[in-house]
Amino acid sequence: MAAPARAPHRPWRTAWITPRGELLSPPRLTATALRLTVQVFLVVFLWRGLYAQTDGAVAGLDREQAVAYAVLAVLALRIRELDRHSGRDTVQQHLHHGTIVYWFLRPVAPRRYHALRALGDQLYGFAWVVAGYLLCRSAGVLPPPASAEAGAAFLAGVVLGQLVLYRVMLLVDLLCFWTLRDGAALRIVQFAQNLLSGAFAPLWFFPGWFRTMSDFLPFQATLNTPLSLYIGRIPPSEAPHALLVQAVWAVGLAVLTRWLWHRAALRVVSQGG
Amino acid sequence: MATLAAGPDTAAEGIVARNLTRTFHTAVRRPGFAGALRSLVDPLRVEKTAVRDVSFSVERGRLLALLGPNGAGKSTTIKMLTGILTPTSGEARVAGVVPYRERERNARNIGAVFGQRTQLWWDLPARESFAVLRDVYGVPQAEHRARLAEFDSLLELSEFWDTRVRHLSLGQRVRCDLAAALLHDPPVVFLDEPTIGMDVVVKEQVRGFLRHQVERRGRTVLLTTHDMTEVARLAERVVLINHGRIVLDGSLEEIRGRFGxxxxxxxxxxxxxxxxxxxxxxxxxxxxxxxxxxxxxxxxxxxxxxxxxxxxxxxxxxxxxxxxxxxxxxxxxNDLEDVMRAAYLRREERPVRDAAEDGAVADGAAADGAAGDGAAPAAGRSA
The missing domain is CATH 3.30.70 (Alpha-Beta Plaits)
Structure with a gap:
């Protein structure tokens, strides 16, 4: 019992859980592919239709830039829309059903476990994005990055944007430890995330006061920054500043969520007698 | 109240709880609309002691049944012993480790099943969940295979372990959970109502499995259950807890003698x-x-x-x-169920020493304007 000889500790294997569950459900894969195709098709025709009514650029974006931004936004949303709910595997569900206790009974800190699972989810979502990107490029829907510098800045922006996105979603998960049921908070954050990140429409189309407000929130760092770098709306000369803002958000939210994890661990509610 | 009979060696390998107390603070809403508004700005805090001065020990290779009615404090006690909750006062050692101070080290020493709450991943086949846990705990592949074979011989897991957990019946799922909890070979196991909702055949299979783990593998098991047949068949010793306090620590015969x-x-x-x-x-x-x-x-x-x-x-x-x-x-x-009913319902006479201590606590609490008797909620405002 309790053998001293141990195999290598490989907690990173937990990152594979959600992708593996998805791969075991062919209907989910089909539904995802179908939904992405329909969404890309619709946004391409929507933005081309809108630009047909105007001459030249609007809000600093020409037609190709606007379409590229919208298509990339649709693909990027796939990264954070993995269906953990049907697998009873959201933090909210674990708290509700009391299964969160197992997170505290394994030799992996809950904070690390959560991060590994999110990493697996994001890499799996990224695979979809890459596949969708290549298809859209070959179909002529997406132009290449505005320049090589823009492409490099875009890649850096995507990584930093995903870090910020993970921390924002983690904040909502941690909120569950205080509220137990955070359905309303989650919906508000998701709406704010979509609106203020540029998923609904490029932030460049919104009025000045709206963009000023979003400058003080982390959401635009998740999507608007990397997409604007890709299409060249943020020129390479301004890329360092944009990436720095993303990094500041990533670090600030990391500090905040680390502190909240500590507080949350003290609040694991006793379920039952 | 039980005293710690265990010596240092026993304490290092089994379970030792000494004066464990856990108090919860919650905000309650005052009645009426005005009360609700006032509660928003000035919440009324309620203090409730779920477990008070609980002391007992379990030697290595023994099974102890922790019994009590709903809300008695059994699960809170288990959560302190597993390190999920930190006691307000008192101390605990499980396999020589203070569970709430060294959670990660403690996690390698313990396994746990909490009733129908599964630790398996819903979308994965049970065997893939076992493989994930193998990697999380760092169990060598050969050891993992041998242990799975052993568990399969006792619980007949191979009939369904390639089925996704969401498609398993309750009995199949709990058997998988038992296996998952023991895959890393923990010396101490906590089982909180593991057979709840199972049919009699599966219950008997699980009991056989638990007997094997205690008698042949030398695991220390702390079991809570409301199933008196399970108690009669498995437990050598019983700790009865009610209103957060230990009422009795002894053999089934002693319980029958006292409450039957x-x-x-x-x-x-x-x-x-x-x-x-x-x-x-x-x-x-x-x-x-x-x-x-x-x-x-x-x-x-x-x-x-x-x-x-x-x-x-x-x-x-x-x-x-x-x-x-x-x-x-x-x-x-009376059968054991009648005996336990009598034990749960009967107001335990309290030793003079305990009553005197309570009086002192109550006096102190009155002076502080805060706490009251352990079992009863005591209201007071606090930051």
Whole structure:
């Protein structure tokens, strides 16, 4: 019992859980592919239709830039829309059903476990994005990055944007430890995330006061920054500043969520007698 | 109250709880609209002690049943021993580790199953969940295979372990959960109502599995259950907890002796014996000709007005046979479920020392304007 000889500790294997569950459900894969195709098709025709009514650029974006931004936004949303709910595997569900206790009974800190699972989810979502990107490029829907510098800045922006996105979603998960049921908070954050990140429409189309407000929130760092770098709306000369803002958000939210994890661990509610 | 009989060696390998106390603070809403508004700006904090001064120990390779009615404090005690909750006061050691201080080290020493709450991943086949846990705990592949084979021989897991967890029946899922909890070979296992909702066949299979783990593998098991058949078949020792306090720590026989005093002896006596007084601690419940029904004398023992405890049914039988000339004899004894019901419902008389300590606490609390009696919620405002 309790053998001293141990195999290598490989907690990173937990990152594979959600992708593996998805791969075991062919209907989910089909539904995802179908939904992405329909969404890309619709946004391409929507933005081309809108630009047909105007001459030249609007809000600093020409037609190709606007379409590229919208298509990339649709693909990027796939990264954070993995269906953990049907697998009873959201933090909210674990708290509700009391299964969160197992997170505290394994030799992996809950904070690390959560991060590994999110990493697996994001890499799996990224695979979809890459596949969708290549298809859209070959179909002529997406132009290449505005320049090589823009492409490099875009890649850096995507990584930093995903870090910020993970921390924002983690904040909502941690909120569950205080509220137990955070359905309303989650919906508000998701709406704010979509609106203020540029998923609904490029932030460049919104009025000045709206963009000023979003400058003080982390959401635009998740999507608007990397997409604007890709299409060249943020020129390479301004890329360092944009990436720095993303990094500041990533670090600030990391500090905040680390502190909240500590507080949350003290609040694991006793379920039952 | 139990005292720690365990020495340092036992403490290092089994479970030791010493004066564990856990108090929860919650905000409650005042009644009415005005009360609700006031609660927003000035919440009323309520303090509730779920577990108070709980002390017991379990030696290595033993199974202890922690029993009590719903809300008695069993799960809170287990959560402190597993390191999920930090006690407000007191201390615990599990396999030599303070569980709430060294969670990660403790996690390698313990396995746990919490009733119907599964630790398996819903979308994965059970065997893939086992593989994930193998990697999380760092179990060598050969060891993992051997242990799975052992668990399969006892729990017949291979019939369904390639099925996704969402498609398993409750009995199949809990068997998988038991296996998942023991895959890393923990010396100490906590089982919180593991057989709840199972059919009798699966229950018996699980009991056999637990017996094997204790007797053959030397695991220390702390089990909570409401199933008295399970207690009768598995538990050598029982700790009874109610209102957050330990009521009794002993064998099943001791519990029967203390709370099962509602036996009846139906005897047919020689007519010449009918006028004699019954033996001490025994009374005549009713009499129909030569047929007499004896029962425990209600004036003594727990819940009585004083005097000695009534005799156990075995002693009563002997006393009746020695006292009278008996021509026929029948015994009617409560089963364990009746005994436990009596134990849960009976107000435990509290030792004078405890009552005095409570008085001191209450006095101190009154001076502070905060806490009150352990079991009862005490309201007070706090930051």
């Amino acid at each position: 005093g509602t036996w009846q002896v139906h005897a047919t006596l020689d007519p010449a014996e009918l006028e004699g007084a019954p033996p001490p601690g025994i009374r005549v419940v009713r009499r129909e000709g030569p047929r007499v029904v004896f029962g425990p004398d209600g004036s003594g023992g727990p819940g009585g007005s004083g005097g000695a405890a009534p005799p156990t049914v075995h002693r009563a039988l002997r006393a009746i046979v020695e006292r009278y000339r008996v021509t026929d004899l029948a015994l009617e004894e």
